[in-house]
Amino acid sequence: MRGRESAGSGASELPDGQALVAGRYRPLRLLGRGSMGVVYEADDAQLDRRVALKVLSAVEGLGEDSEAWDRFVRESRALARIDHPGVVTLYDSLAQTGMGKPFLVMQLLDGMSLADLMSVAKRLPLAAVCAVALGIAEALTAAHEAGVLHRDLKPSNVGITRDGRVVLQDFGMARLAGEAAITRAGVTVGTPQFMAPEAIRGASPGVAADWYGLGACMYLMITGDMPFGDAAEVGTIVERALSGGVPRLSVRPEAGPKWLTSLVDDLCEKDPARRPQDVQAIRGLLEPNAEGGTEALVELLNRDVREGAVRAATDASVHDEGLPEYDWEQADITPAAPGSGPDPFHPATLSSATRRIVLASMTAHSALSRQREAANLVLRGQVREAAEMLSVVVPVCLSSLGPDHPTTLTSQYWHALCLARLGAGAEAVELLSRVNKRVVGSTDRDEENRDDD
Template sequence: MGGRERVGSGGPEVPDGRTLIVGRYRPLRLLGRGGMGVVYEADDTRLDRRVAVKVLTAVEGLGEDNEEWDRFVREARALARIDHPGVVTLYDSLVETGTGTPCLVMQLLDGMSLADLMPAARRLPAAAVCAVALGIVDALTAAHEAGVLHRDLKPSNVGITRDGRVVLQDFGLARLAGEAAITRTGVVVGTPQFMAPEAISGARPGPAADWYGLGACMYLMITGEMPFGGATDVGAIVERALSDGVPRLGGRPEAGPAWLTSLIDDLCEKDPARRPHDPKAIRDLLETGAEGGTQALVDLLNRNVREGAVRAALDASVPAEELPEYTWEQADTTPWAQEAGPDPFHPATLSDATRRIVLATMTARNALSRQREAANLVLRGQVREAAEMLSVVVPVCLSSLGPDHPTTLTSQYWQALCLARLGAGAEALELLSRVNKRVVGRTDNDEGNGQRR
């Protein structure tokens, strides 16, 4: 832990104007926004590594000399003591000067969340459901043994890395944010679609609440449906959670194997005393159906990344002036994380939300800088990150510099290389062909004008 080091003013600006750690954490992009705060991808300039910085705006103004702050410190220290591959690593905890807002510096995962994966997958095969659930069980077991409860287990907090490893985030933070937010604003912080009934009722949750969250996530994975349907009204969801509970899957043989749907029904019991509570017994059940599940997850994730890169490359042809206005509050969020939006299976993506925002702030000069950064990412093997960066750089170049400018053509070359390495060979060849025609045309024009290249 980094102690109570404070974040000063005058540091690099995040797109929404927030200043992070002076001289160390350089914010690169907004990763997400939820009930507890915002998360940025940042560059740790002191150690030359990428990290995730979470700014806990829900508990802004805690101050260091009160019970809530002491609880935050205890929770953070407990989380830092958990040494398990299924729990995100906490590097540091800090507090902003002036606002008193806690900040957490964490490991940056190299995959995507379950919430990001599900829209394209619709529903997961039973083996993949078991593989994800096994990872969650192992992580919860390690945390519970360390005396830490999750309290906010939901798809956006379940990360899946490129090699299929499941990593949980935001351990132990829901209690702090929930209590402080209720005290200050009267608003419950949490996700009723995945929140245990006893937690909704205001009782202090125990380990059984985490097992309920596991069951709710498994319900989503196996059916492709939210536990309480597509309702977005919090009051209606709470009423259903406290009255009828999660619909049982026992009468739906199409949902999956009977033993698996029975386990999900048991985990989603309204009465915490009736839920399974032995991690070993849960794990033994899941292991029977998990064969091939990890590879299925890897294949789904790679396909999702590949298709996203292809869409971004195609979308890059849309002129910036034809894109509608967006704000940072609309970017990089998912309806599952926010419980908003008409269709929970089509969340905002980098190409149709964040790209518009970056287009509004990026200049030709910093586009060149980001293009070079993307090229370095490719050379380091971070192809997905490079593809995401180029999905905003290329439209800027096309709009600001034109299709024949060297920076535009070079950016499109690297974008094509990303597509090829992500397995989209046909699309990569088509883009390279377009780039080559532009280069030949540009050369012919220069020669016709008597210019030398």
Template sequence: MARGERVGGRYRLVALLGRGGMGEVHEAEDLELGRRVAVKLLNAVGGMEPDGEAMERFRREARAMARIEHPGVVTLYDSGLHKGTAYLVMQVLDGRNLAHLVATTGALPVSAASWIAHGMARALAVAHQSGVLHRDIKPSNVILTRDGRVVLHDFGLARLAGERAITAAGVVLGSPQFMAPEAIKGGLAKASADLYGLGACLYFMLTGESPLGPVVDVGAVVERALGPGVPRLSGRADGPPGELAALVDRLCAQDPEERPREAAEVAEALEAFTAGGQEYVTDRLTALQRDHAVRTAQGVRLTKGPEYAWDEVAVPGPRGEDPAPVKARPAHARGGETPTLSDHTRRMVLGSMSRETALSRQREAVNLVQRGELEAAARMLAAVVPVCVARLGPDHPTTLTSQYWQAVCLARLDAGREALELLARVNRYVDRRRGAASD
């Protein structure tokens, strides 16, 4: 669906967040309540009739999801039907998924891996008590937030325990790397299948390796899942403590009867290994978000003028706020190339953005900053600023104000040196404006 389209007459699509086998997820604006939401469109189960049996099953699943109230489970706000396609409206989670964290960090310390798994287990315990199975536990469905939460999302693939799955023919639910063998065989999944996924994620965190080896051929992965299974951690020279290794082995057992009975039991067993884990994860997330915000800001480059690489002005915000206090700090390591907006993207944005829409997007970004959703704000400003520079000019108030708030993002992410550099550049433009006004 296109950006700007209204789903259910209420949710204006803003940006595509991702696609999967079941559909696509968009960031959207709730026009009634004025808040950011995530809209998941279940394209794989399209063609529903408002009064049909499939829609009734979907409503039952949505009601089951809505019963789950826990900080470790993504909140469901609404559901409905749009042009024959079912959709779910959920909270937007600002953070990093577990797959990204391990990809950038490698194997996690025992305390960090155990703390994340403990959060997952507690969330699953609540979901299972509500009669809901997740059915797709994998690293990309585990979000780690900067405020120190572990959140399971994509319960759109879940179903009420014992009920028929809502799926189109031929659609496989889950990833073979993290799917329980009985689920791969097409059997009726139970809570023990979610615990298998939890164990496979814990193996992934502790080793930095995919549970069933490199993904070269899905068929080969399925053969390993149904054959030798996940390698045992017990007795591995570089493995975790014995009790933790034994727990991972039990969770990843081929036979569901050999796994722990309940998620609450797993959470209790993990708690002994979690000391210091939350601090490690939140520190790492802060560093990743800071580095991304810095690279995004520094990567905005236009062809006109050497001063245009940053963004806007040290002009007080709508509430007269000053930037957060900043402290100079040593340059931190940054991996990879500095990203820049592609020429195609810039032309597309330039062609569609007016002075009014630029100001509107800037206001959205300011609201995000004030709510503490800094990474989302940094992304939005990275798109708005170069357009403002090119369309409105580098010393236009909208451009300068956007740059000011970009500096605020950097400062609050502890990128003090970069924030000060940006504010210095912005101040030069402000001084020029004042000098021109006094002539």
């Protein structure tokens, strides 16, 4: 099964062979792994579309006659009631027979998580902070009106799509995983850096806990720092959260305008009764200052994709010159940080399963098929996906087929087009120049051979 080898410790989450989950969903590649489960990109064989398939491995031993199953069904139905562009769409929920683990089938989004965006940008400009915060607030309001709490709002659960839309995921799933974990080991599941103090103490979180999560995310976006610093020890973070709380921003003039820093301070109050929950008031502060924020987010995402595509083209140019064996291990997927959570907004470029498939099947014919698939992605406007695919296909073509092979040259042409679409014009021209030199050189050699004949 594609994507299975890359799952590491989560490989057993899925059935062996080419079997479909529930006779319908075929996992293709690993997107992320965290405390609650594993997320795969999957193909919906019935509707012929790509989806995100989440395996909730934290909820084990789930039978359709159990109380846990009833909770899972209730949470799924509640999530399905939310109809808002800022909340990921749930398509299906099910349990694989004999596996005892539930699955969620959700909308597959293109973009990156706020966590990954912050690792690239470090700090966000004011308009972008307001745009993200406003998007989160609107999504939370829609969920609360539908009777659904998030319970685990954190940057890795906040997605920014390629067009700058803010989308939340994992509503209510922390409750399922948390109850299962408490039953098994007497521990609480959550992320202390962004977890409301009352939830850390073991109290059932309410609406105010979600607003605390918004404030903690805003703190990260404004300062570039985690709310409780770089502490990695959970005990240290919990102690800081329950004692001093999130450091106040309003005492730091360099952090931003007073209205913004005061809003973050209010949202991060340790006492849930003192946190603002009036979305109209929050919107009134954020909306006038969010102008241009969506465009800033789009540019940040495009910059990351563009730089990745340029790096891939540069690496490929090394192979073009010396044609060494392609370094598959270097290109392999980087494991998610422990506790970081599944991140379907920022999928890995190349999983080990994809690597093996490509390496094993890279004939002139199969390479041509993949190149055509990438070209179709470009024509459909899915430039990021095309660039990722070509970053695999081009080096393999160079190593396996040679720099003068038509499929290699055509793949490089489409890679250059991706660079141009992503705004890397100079790099695109350079790559096209290399392609043209190869084409001209090949034509000259053909003419010389004909003359010799």
